[in-house]
Amino acid sequence: MSRTGSRTTGRPTLAEVARLSGVSPITASRALRGVSTVAPELAEKVAAAAAALGYVANPAARALASARSHSVVVLIPSLSNQLFIDTLEAIHEVMRPRGLEVLIGNYHYDSEEEENLIRNYLAYQPCGMLLTGFDRSDAARQMLAASGVPCVHMMELGGEAGALSVGFSQQQAGRAAAQHLIERGRRRLAFIAAQLDPRVMQRAEGFRQALAEAGLQATELEMLTPQPSSIALGSELFSQLLAQAPDVDGIFFCNDDLAQGAVLQALRQGVEVPRQVAMVGFNDLPASAHMVPRLTSIRTPRAAVGRGAAQALLALLDGKRVATEQQDLGFELMVRESS
């Protein structure tokens, strides 16, 4: 029963498939991969033999021989934000049917960890990489460039010339949130944010612009903390804000979990939402529409971003030129009861 020391896997090999179908291994390989033109009758025989043997190609051998794996690496900053789970699922849905393996790297919003992940994953000779945003260390950037592995950036738009991105304008989204609150007649507007990753800061920028354009004090009521975003933190920050600025009448949260915590805390403290203070969240996570009151939020196209980025990468692998460098998928303000 011990498998130590064995050199073979015991699994059927391409050579066996070839033997059983009466062709050479190369022809079997071509038939199985569907490349070149193999005579239809031979291709059928090979397929039948492979099926009969239960043959599944050895990815390691394949990667070694071709200097290219069938793996796609996806780098995300967090798994605890439902946002990225939805993106990941969409990526899988596109990649799996194409026989591509998805390697997930979570760098926990840590630039050094991202760099290490890139270094290690590059050794896997991935056929492509899906990255979150554009903000990474110079070393990471250089490794990626030197590797020649095709990359698509997710969530943000922009980046260096030639960089492919699928996402939406984070800044416009922050702007839209502020404009909505202003249209609702709110004047003492606060921004509550955690994590403070580059995308959060872009939203902050949009929020500030809208306030400035409306002639409002732009940064007085900002509560920014690098702590991870959570419901608990949202409750806490809301209480603090209210104690410091009892006249606040509108709040934009950089993520829905913060807004959910705040709306629940308001309920607990007897603060009427939206009468006394209106609230707008971000991402429109599943729970938000069920809060009391139901949360207004900006719905982000996270599944579409995953799908779009995966498809753009596939197009790249197929040698197609990607028409649009920056694919803007937009966002949608979901107005509900909290504003």
Next chain:
Amino acid sequence: MSRTGSRTTGRPTLAEVARLSGVSPITASRALRGVSTVAPELAEKVAAAAAALGYVANPAARALASARSHSVVVLIPSLSNQLFIDTLEAIHEVMRPRGLEVLIGNYHYDSEEEENLIRNYLAYQPCGMLLTGFDRSDAARQMLAASGVPCVHMMELGGEAGALSVGFSQQQAGRAAAQHLIERGRRRLAFIAAQLDPRVMQRAEGFRQALAEAGLQATELEMLTPQPSSIALGSELFSQLLAQAPDVDGIFFCNDDLAQGAVLQALRQGVEVPRQVAMVGFNDLPASAHMVPRLTSIRTPRAAVGRGAAQALLALLDGKRVATEQQDLGFELMVRESS
């Protein structure tokens, strides 16, 4: 710039490391892996050369030569339940520092999909597999057995003789929820469940047992649906239950998202929780402690399960005999305001 057709990766190889450090490739390989006894001075030279070149071993070549990869496959039924995210994170935390890659397979609670994932992942020659529960197709079971890949089962206890598992008694947990409601003086008890995977049904069994032992009607107020669990569904099922059985005074939910939906719906309908109806959830997801009222829930050791399963697998790979076949990590009833 075109990478098509290239056979080499352009990355430094073991041969280059060996040349630079003045030893043979085999010695370099051994030094880098830390196996056998390599003279300390040679090992140092090799390490220095590898660092200087930025050498990272080619996993494909390694897997091909040893008939064993450094990948561990984790199969989970869902990514949309925060439960499994926590487990996954804990697994990563144990495996990554050991240089093991974690391949995640989500089978969406679909037995056939799980079987396909197993078939494909076995081709990667994983050094181990982490599986969720024991319920899978005969074909899947046979493939796993034939492969000889060491497996550890997560979340449930039990399974065939010799099967390793790390989890807790789902049945006891269901029992504990019922007993708590009974102790609180509740007599018209309902069970609301979705998904209906094997673990949910084990909780149902424990719940029924406790009711029967207390001389209560055990299954009259059950609402079971195979739909995926969600907050929206919880709201809906709660409304339905209340319409059908206005005298219900206690509810156990098979997952916290259902309970969260119910508690929010109760708030909306003006149903007093727990005065009119007490509620107990399951898993103690992050939002539960912040609901209004704060939800009583059964906290499950999901991170500890991931950690324990990963460590058990590592012990197995190191050739250690795992002492306990079934590692029971227990659960904890978190009593809050809703019961």
Next chain:
DNA sequence: CTGAAAGCGCTTACAG
């Protein structure tokens, strides 16, 4: 403790 030889299971590049 160290190494020369062989081989893992594929695909590339070159012929025909």
Next chain:
DNA sequence: CTGAAAGCGCTTACAG
């Protein structure tokens, strides 16, 4: 459209 040869970058098994 098909194939014989070589090789990808490692590790195993066997010597010494």
